[in-house]
Amino acid sequence: MMKINLLETSSAEWLDVLQRCRHDSHHMPGWLRAAQHEGSGKAFAVHVMDDGHELFVPLLNRDINGKDWDASSPYGFAGPVVSDDAPDGFVDTALSEALELLRGRGCVSCFIRLNPIVNAPWRSAVGTLIDHGMSISIDLSKSEAEHWHDTSHGHRLEISKAMRAGVTVRLDETLETLPHFIRLYNASMDRLRASDYYFFDDAYHYTLARELGDRLRLFVAEEDGVIIGGATVTVSDGTGILQGHLMGIDARYRHRQPSKIMLHAIRQWGREQGYRYYHLGGGLGGSAEDSLFRFKRGFSPDTHVFRTQRVVVDPGKYLALCDGTPSVLEDLSGYFPAYRR
Incomplete structure (x- = not known):
């Protein structure tokens, strides 16, 4: 008999499920608590069990009007987690039952960001699956020579030039440079005129560091004792996935290409630590044409599809929130949910 539970991040069962199922650092309760702190909604997870098979979906409950709400994945790639031996049909049955439970509690819509690596085999007929483009990962089982071969000619030249100039990259084990990194990241986002989506208050960074512990790593690039760049990555020991999170550089040292030497150093560290993937993500909005995608592609030929699921x-409530326009139910490929546009 199918059993459905709604779990809070403090629930011991949350971690128990993750121990049994393939997951990423973005599925950890601490990742959701940091997102909750950011004001993105109240964190919870749907856990469905049936005959030993499991479906687990971490979500944020976002208020709409004080009565109704919608569910959304947090920033990142906290897609559904499924037990390895789940039979065909289990996912859709479990997801449908779970969403029916949420509907009874006032949920209007559900937006899920699938994990490009963990959810690569995900197939579902519930709602609409949208392909947003490619994301890039580095295969950390490759050798140093293979990694260097996969690096574009331009990246190789600039990494070598920075090394000759004395730029070094180190892992900040104590996170003592976190305040400096936050300043560099914010300045970088200001310089890029990034949308509000890419800005986080200082407390978010400290909350994430406290919640994830050694699952969050900070790398800093330095020249003559000056920090010229920083990058955070999340670590999942069980699946061997490093996720690139945030990066910031000092504009005065752009000629040293600190972002390139940091990615080079992080992949070297991941390879030496025995991890399997270093996921860099994709371009802005899933684009495979912009400069960010081309920058990442210069480190690896390996790609994954980034998808979202909209339900x-x-x-009835969705239609009412969209002023009764029937077409909003026919095509879910645009901004979703449409009433939050």
């Missing part, structure tokens, strides 16, 4: 949980 209208309560069509």
Whole structure:
């Protein structure tokens, strides 16, 4: 008999499920608590069990009007987690039952960001699956020579030039440079005129560091004792996935290409530590054409598809929130949920 539970991040069962199922650092309760602290909604997870098979979906409960709410994955790639031996049909049955439970509690829609690596085999007929483009990962089982071969000619030249100039990269084990990194990251986002989506208050960074512990690593690039760049990555020991999180550089040292030497150093560290993937993500908005995608592609030929899943949980309420325009239920490929545009 199918059993559905809604778990809070403090629930011991949350970690128990993750021990049994393939997951990433973005599925950890601490990742959700940091997102909750950021004001993105109240963190919870749906856990479905049936005959030993499991479906687990971490989500944020986002208020709409004080009565109704919608569910959304947090920033990152906290897609569904499924037990390895789940039979065909289990996912859709379990997900449908879970969403029916949420509908009864006032949920109007559900937006899920799939994990490009963990959810690569994900197939579901519930709602609409949208392909957003490619994301890039580095295969850390390759040798140093293979990694260097996969690096574009331009990246190789600039990494070598920075090394000759004395730029070094180190892992900051104590996170003593976190305040400096936060300043560099914010300045970088200001310089790039990034949208609000890419800005986080200082407390978010400290919350994430406290919640994830050694699952969050900070690398800093330095020249003559000056920090010229920083990058955070999350670590998942069970699946061997490093996820690139945030990066910031000192504009005065752009000629040293600190972002390139940091990625080079992080992949070297990941390879030496025995991890399997270093996921860099994709371009802005999933684009395979922009400069960010081309920058990342210069480190690896390996790509994954980034997808989202959109479900209208309560069509009547969804329609009412969209001023009764029937077409919003026919095509979910645009901004979702449409009433939050």
